Amino acid sequence: xxxxxxxxxxxxxxxxxxxxxxxxxxxxxxxxxxxxxxxxxxxxxxxxxxxxxxxxxxxxxxxxxxxxxxxxxxxxxxxxxxxxxxxxxxxxxxxxxxxxxxxxxxxxxxxxxxx
Amino acid sequence: xxxxxxxxxxxxxxxxxxxxxxxxxxxxxxxxxxxxxxxxxxxxxxxxxxxxxxxxxxxxxxxxxxxxxxxxxxxxxxxxxxxxxxxxxxxxxxxxxxxxxxxxxxxxxxxxxxxx
Numbered sequence: 001x002x003x004x005x006x007x008x009x010x011x012x013x014x015x016x017x018x019x020x021x022x023x024x025x026x027x028x029x030x031x032x033x034x035x036x037x038x039x040x041x042x043x044x045x046x047x048x049x050x051x052x053x054x055x056x057x058x059x060x061x062x063x064x065x066x067x068x069x070x071x072x073x074x075x076x077x078x079x080x081x082x083x084x085x086x087x088x089x090x091x092x093x094x095x096x097x098x099x100x101x102x103x104x105x106x107x108x109x110x111x112x113x114x115x
Numbered sequence: 116x117x118x119x120x121x122x123x124x125x126x127x128x129x130x131x132x133x134x135x136x137x138x139x140x141x142x143x144x145x146x147x148x149x150x151x152x153x154x155x156x157x158x159x160x161x162x163x164x165x166x167x168x169x170x171x172x173x174x175x176x177x178x179x180x181x182x183x184x185x186x187x188x189x190x191x192x193x194x195x196x197x198x199x200x201x202x203x204x205x206x207x208x209x210x211x212x213x214x215x216x217x218x219x220x221x222x223x224x225x226x227x228x229x230x231x
Binding site: 033040042044048056092104111 | 119152157158159160161162165206208217218219220221222223224
């Protein structure tokens with residue numbers, strides 16, 4: 001079984017631009033969560049997708065949006081980038097309602113730098 | 116709202132010794148889960164151990180054990196027989212079981228360094 005993958009690994013964008021980050025969930029997982037981890041901090045929950053619907057959101061503005069596709073892969077879109085958006089973006093997948101559904105498996109992250 | 120507090124920014128431990136990483140939490144939920152994750156310098160978060168709030172026994176996974184004291188709202192991670200590969204950031208986290216989604220709240224982390 002394949003693990004969680006994320007692309008790209010690193011990304012440099014300019015303030016005001018838009019960015020799309022991608023995540024492929026682990027085989028058999030139907031739930032994807034996105035987190036932002038600023039330098040020296042713990043991850044902060046952005047939102048979660050379950051069966052293609054957003055079913056939970058943290059304290060992030062609407063310019064952070066997402067999608068989940070029928071194969072349960074997901075995208076995180078950030079519009080109007082700000083310098084404070086520079087962070088490691090982590091995607092985590094889990095099998096909501098199945099087995100040890102509390103276990104989230106994280107991808108390696110995308111490091112976004114906004115200049 | 117949930118809050119996780121990790122008061123040890125950095126810890127050192129001698130190889131083969133045991134180490135305890137502290138974690139306290141605050142929640143008004145009666146049902147919740149507690150987690151520990153390891154984050155090496157590569158950035159990937161690695162799940163280590165889980166404790167449910169209604170589990171009567173402390174969780175163990177190999178060299179990892181979770182010292183769960185519900186009344187004190189603490190969930191300390193104990194790593195036995197430390198290895199050089201244990202050097203990493205360690206995050207305590209929790210999620211409530213009320214609500215339909217898995218919002219996980221993380222602490223700020225503890226940096227563990229294992230000394231040969």
